[in-house]
Amino acid sequence: MDFRLTEEEISLREQIASFARREVPEDWEAGFEYEEYCPEHWPVTRQMARKLAAQGWLGMGWSEAYGGTNRSVMSQLIFYEEAVYHRIPAYDMGIGGVSNVGALLALYGTEEQKKERLVRLAKGTEFWCIGYSEPDAGSDLRSLSSQAIASDNGFVINGSKIWTSAAQAADWCWLLARVGADTAKNRGLTIFLVNMKSIGITVSPINDICGFPSFNQVYFDNVFVEKANVLGEVGKGWDYMPVLLFLERTFQAGASIARARRLLDDTVNYLRNYSLPACRNRELIRHRLAGLKVEIEVGRLAAYRAAWFKQRGLMPESVASTARVYSSRIEQGTARTIMGVLGLFGQLKGESPHSRLRGAAEHLYLCSLSDSILGGTTQIQKNIIALRGLGLPR
Template sequence: MDFRFAPEDEAFRREVRAWLKKNLPSDWEGHLRDESGWGFARGFARKLSERRWVAPQWPVEYGGLGLSHWQQLIYNEEMSYHRAPLGYIAIGVGWTGPTIIIYGTEEQKRQHLAGITAGETMWCQGFSEPNAGSDLASLQTRAVRDGDDYVINGQKIWTSGAHHADWMILLARTDAEAPKHKGISYFLLDMKSPGITVQPLIDVMDNHSFNQVFFENVRVPKSSLLGEENRGWYMATTTLDFERSSIGGAAGALRLLEDLAAYVNETPRNGGTLVGDQRVRWRLADAALEVELGRMLSYRVVSLQARGVVPNYESSTAKLYNTEMQLRLAHAGLEVLGLYGQLKPKSRRAQLRGRLERQYLWQTAMVVGGGTSEIQRNIIAMRGLGLPRG
């Protein structure tokens, strides 16, 4: 039991921090997901690649630095704390790459990995469908073998960044007769392929992040099949685990908490400042300890990984707790700001640059995306606790 980072890990943290200070504008507010935001994110990815920091956790031979689990956590924490725009590289680094490294052919590795680590290629994820959300395995998009190609027909939804992406990781049904988990294949799809239509799906934050993607007789060569045919579900659940273990998000919450603490110490109220208000004090005290707890649940996952243990339900506890905690924090922060809490960033009167309004909306999506809170609880109950399926 040791809660201290090793000196070399602390040094790495300082290095990342100094680099971010230099490479993010001093008034940087995070990825706003408007068109200029995507452009900036792309440029930022290129800058990261100069340090081999696009995917530093990947093995050196694939363009990473082979960072230790703890240094990867530190990297995640610093990126999250500084609101670094990783939207451009997130799917490629967190999903495509790790899956190709495990299941891909040498040719697929050669074709795809370098583009990701160079910050050149943007990937999107074609998993969810209108009728396959939490029940992902019931997806209906078809891939039918035709000579040396597969022909894709169907529709995906919630596809973040599809309108900028170069490639897509795609799950499609290759055997309609087999049980639902056993007829799905995993494809690497060039987004420039004829027959793909990308339609914007504007979110409640007025951002264009999501899309619907339609496939009409889209041909993909069979060399784009990842792993074996009909084994896609099992590869996808590997990548789902990668997403769930993408930890370090509590550091972003810590930043917001620091903003709020500064705000309540500076804002006049009843002859003193807002920090003298009992309700405000306790809300922030709770927020502070909830952030710390979220951190501990993430650190526990990394402790297991660092000891060579593959986390089981623990990743789900970290995802579930941290997303719900951040939603509570946004809610608490918004209430601390009172009427000002509702003001959007561009409002002249906005406090804390309208962050709370943004966070409150955004975190509502985070308890849904990447497996809803309810799905996480199912995983903990069934996979972690061995409770029978209902």
């Protein structure tokens, strides 16, 4: 395995950093990407999408024919990591818009879907949310109960999705629902592209742990979706999930490590110019921060390793799950350690005049708790590693 970055990848990293210095407002507050879509941050997020599109960074995963720039998975991961590190909003056009929806449309979408949806994603004009989880189906997603009934030239959908991040701002929902009355696990599961302006959709906000209405419960009441807006084959939605989940876990791992890296770098910069009181054990603090540096580097390589496999057309599930389990642990551990290093000041919110790093440690401490839940909990990833990675019996 060769993790050396190409000249092009190194240059991409530098371009993103310089873009962030130029374009991200000084007082930009949304420290966690799910918050970019809350009402107070939405105008900046929407504007930034156009700027990212102008750089050609939103369509890296598909060809020029659909507005893309056709770059490597590694380049996409670098973009994802650096955008998170520099807190550039809109880099994924909603939740999973570019990294999941775009990637899957490029692989399995119809010509019409690619011309319509992919082109608008690359232009930064359409945002997406992901409708998988339901009140009674999370880890066991295949037991979901949202129903799609065939009607005229399409389907009528009824049901409800929960924890749907960014649904309040999204133009489209990537929805998993069941076609037909057969409730047996993955039978009938189908992916629909649902316009969020459709009649019958109600979006009800839910506050996250930091108090932001970043996710929602979304109700579908007799929502009509044209047949042309089905991804691939009806009833075969589950067959597309392995690619989706591999990409989601790889990119999420990169994102978690980038958030940890940013907090560590900010803390180190702060401590370089701040003299700790004599009562603090400086050697212990130095060692703790150095330990974080080691873990972050390892976590980064775990994400690169998954991208390296994908680049060669391989998707060993346990590789992406390993990166995911490790990255969420490192992100949470980094926030916890740095809260300890900053002492009681670290626990203050950014608005307090006594806060340190504008409340970044407290913010990551709270937000990162969800990192071992979203996109598949740590226990589910460990099940995958145990069964498919280690080959243990059920």
